[in-house]
Structures are given as C-alpha cells and as structure tokens.
Amino acid sequence: MERPRTGxxxxxxxxxxxxxxxxxxxxxxxxxxxxxxxPVDALNSMRxxxxxxxxxLEATLQRLAAGYHRAxxxxxxxxxxxxxxxxxxxxxxxRECVELFPAxxxxxxxxxxxxxxxxxEAARGDRAIGKAESHYPLVHRDAVYDVEVDTSxxxxxxxxxxxxxxxxxxxxxxxxxxxxRAYA
Numbered sequence: 001m002e003r004p005r006t007g008x009x010x011x012x013x014x015x016x017x018x019x020x021x022x023x024x025x026x027x028x029x030x031x032x033x034x035x036x037x038x039p040v041d042a043l044n045s046m047r048x049x050x051x052x053x054x055x056x057l058e059a060t061l062q063r064l065a066a067g068y069h070r071a072x073x074x075x076x077x078x079x080x081x082x083x084x085x086x087x088x089x090x091x092x093x094x095r096e097c098v099e100l101f102p103a104x105x106x107x108x109x110x111x112x113x114x115x116x117x118x119x120x121e122a123a124r125g126d127r128a129i130g131k132a133e134s135h136y137p138l139v140h141r142d143a144v145y146d147v148e149v150d151t152s153x154x155x156x157x158x159x160x161x162x163x164x165x166x167x168x169x170x171x172x173x174x175x176x177x178x179x180x181r182a183y184a
Contacts, residue, residue, distance in 0.1 A: 004079025005101040009072060010163065011084045013143065014110030015126055015135035017120040019151035019159070020085040023026050023110060026160035027083060028059070031033065037074060040068050041086035063132055073100040081119045089138040107175040109145040112152035144175045 010027070012020040024037050044064055068086075076083050088094045094166065095173035097105075147166045149159040 006104060007076040007078070007080040007082060008095050008104040008106065009076050009082050009084060009101055010106045010108065011086060011097065012108045012110050013086050013139060015139050016131045017086060017117050017124060018110045019156060020110050022156035023149070023151070023163070024073065024083050024085050026156045027163055030160055030164045031081070031133045033081050035132045036083040037083050037085070038075070040064070040074055040087065041085070043068055044053055065090070066096070069093070069096050069100050073102070076102050087135055088143070089135050089137055091142050094143060094179070095183055098176055098183060101176065105134055105174060105176040106163070106167055107143070107146050107168070109140060109143070109148040110151060110159070111148070116152045144178050145168055146171065146175045163167065
C-alpha cells in the first residue's frame with residue numbers, strides 16, 4: 001500500500017480564553033481540504049474530573065500533553081490535516097511538538113491583552129478565574145510564529161482569514177524550522 005502524504009498541522013497557541021476555539025471554528029470551513037479539529041480541552045474533558053492535589057493535577061496534565069502531541073503527530077503522519085488548539089505553557093511542550101510534528105506546521109500566536117482575557121474568563125463562567133492570567137507570561141515565551149493574531153482587534157473570522165492567507169501562500173521558512181535549528 002502506498003504511504004499517504006503527511007498531513008499539515010495548524011497549531012493555534014494561546015492562553016485560556018484567547019479565542020483559539022472560536023478561530024478554529026471559523027477556519028475549518030475556509031480551508032481547501034478537510035481538517036480535523038483537535039482541541040486539547042476535548043481530550044482533557046474525557047478525564048474523570050475527581051478532585052486532585054496540585055501536584056497530581058500537574059502530573060496528569062503533563063501526561064495529557066505528551067499523549068496529545070503524539071496523537072496529533074500520528075494523525076498528520078497518517079495523512080490527515082489537523083487544526084490544534086493548545087496552551088503551550090511549558091517550554092518542554094513546545095520542544096516536544098517541534099521534535100514530533102512533521103515538517104508542514106503553521107504555528108499561530110493567538111493573543112490579546114490581559115484585561116480582555118480576564119473579562120472573557122469571567123464572562124465564560126466555565127473556567128477557573130485566574131487561569132488566563134497564570135498562562136499569560138508563559139505561553140508565548142521562547143516561541144517564534146508564522147502568523148500572529150490579536151483577538152482584541154480582529155474577529156474570529158478575520159483571524160481565520162489571516163491564517164488561511166498564510167496557508168495558501170506560506171513563507172519560505174516556517175517557524176518550526178527555525179525552532180528546530182535553535183534546539184539543535
């Protein structure tokens with residue numbers, strides 16, 4: 001059997017409440033091929049939600065991230081195009097993605113100012129207050145991106161169109177190639 005082409009990964013990275021899921025929902029119908037949407041929250045929601053100590057929760061989330069990265073890489077290696085919605089709050093998680101993911105990755109910075117994140121988090125009612133603020137200084141450090149979108153200035157549709165424009169006419173060198181060299 002002929003090996004399928006490697007799929008493309010569009011990796012949306014940002015804090016909780018930055019707008020990644022809203023962008024992904026707008027982006028999927030714009031893309032020329034069918035993409036699978038794999039938000040990290042979907043996997044986390046499958047976990048039994050029993051009370052845990054902070055250390056146990058952190059260990060659980062570390063294992064979740066490791067499995068999520070491998071599942072996404074496996075989907076792409078199987079020839080599937082994938083949109084990921086992630087909170088890369090640990091440098092080791094970004095490094096693992098760079099090492100595991102195939103060459104065709106579009107890395108997207110999804111951000112907005114902290115006061116807007118805090119307002120969104122409070123309005124949602126389904127997030128622990130303070131989660132976005134705790135992620136804010138972590139998710140974009142040490143990262144370089146192909147596309148950056150500020151969700152306080154652009155609608156989810158406008159963000160999706162900006163990402164689609166990059167997918168249709170990518171730059172000569174992708175962010176993950178630069179990150180691979182930096183990690184070598």
